[in-house]
Amino acid sequence: MKYTRLTKEQLEALHQEFINFLATQSITADEWHTIKKTKPEVAEEELDIFSDLIWEGVLSKVKALENFSEKSLQLFKCDEDQLLLIAVKINNNSVNLLTDEGFEWFKNNLKHEDVEIFTASKVYSQDKRLDIFKLIQQGSQISDGALFDALDKVIS
Numbered sequence: 001m002k003y004t005r006l007t008k009e010q011l012e013a014l015h016q017e018f019i020n021f022l023a024t025q026s027i028t029a030d031e032w033h034t035i036k037k038t039k040p041e042v043a044e045e046e047l048d049i050f051s052d053l054i055w056e057g058v059l060s061k062v063k064a065l066e067n068f069s070e071k072s073l074q075l076f077k078c079d080e081d082q083l084l085l086i087a088v089k090i091n092n093n094s095v096n097l098l099t100d101e102g103f104e105w106f107k108n109n110l111k112h113e114d115v116e117i118f119t120a121s122k123v124y125s126q127d128k129r130l131d132i133f134k135l136i137q138q139g140s141q142i143s144d145g146a147l148f149d150a151l152d153k154v155i156s
Contacts (some may be wrong), residue, residue: 001048001051001052002052002055002130003051003052003055003059003130003133004051004055004137005047005048005051006047006050006051006054006055010054011047014054017054018050021046021050021053022046025046027046055129055133056129058142059129059132059133060129062078062132062142063077063078063144063145064076064077064078064142064143064144064145064148065078065132065135065136065140065141065142065143066140066141066143066147066148067135067138067139067140067141068097068098069097069098070096070097070098070102071089071090071091071095071096071097072087072088072089072090072097073087073088073097073106074086074087074088074140075087075088075147075148075151076135076140076148077145077148077149077152078128078132081123081124082121082122082123082124083121083122083123083124083131083132084119084120084121084148085118085119085120085121085122086117086118086119086148086151086152086155087117087118087119087120088106088115088116088117088118088151089115089116089117089118090102090106090114090115090116091113091114091115091116092112092114095114110151110154117151117155119155
């Protein structure tokens with residue numbers, strides 16, 4: 001398995017897609033129930049293959065990621081050949097970026113001495129999707145990239 005198995009909730013939400021996946025392998029609903037009972041290892045393999053297919057599809061469409069914590073923000077833009085980063089560090093103990101008030105303070109105080117902004121870029125490894133997946137595993141959320149673009153305009 002290249003990524004990670006989808007959760008029970010994710011699999012339930014993708015129930016119809018899983019049925020279609022099984023159908024492409026000529027596995028009927030009755031056969032699937034039999035496989036689950038008599039060959040659970042085969043059922044596990046099918047879930048893993050399906051999960052990887054879903055992850056491949058999702059990861060191929062990711063354009064940006066965001067990772068928030070109380071004192072820092074990492075914004076990633078997933079270009080074709082490289083990953084661009086804008087990192088923000090807040091050096092003010094009274095500001096919490098996870099609150100509306102803290103984030104509002106940040107937006108209004110981009111040039112404040114308690115705000116450090118860094119930029120970087122990194123060429124993907126041999127597997128762009130796996131690089132993106134690792135960032136998601138580390139807590140990043142898929143985003144539309146609007147925050148990255150807005151901050152990039154301010155600092156450029």
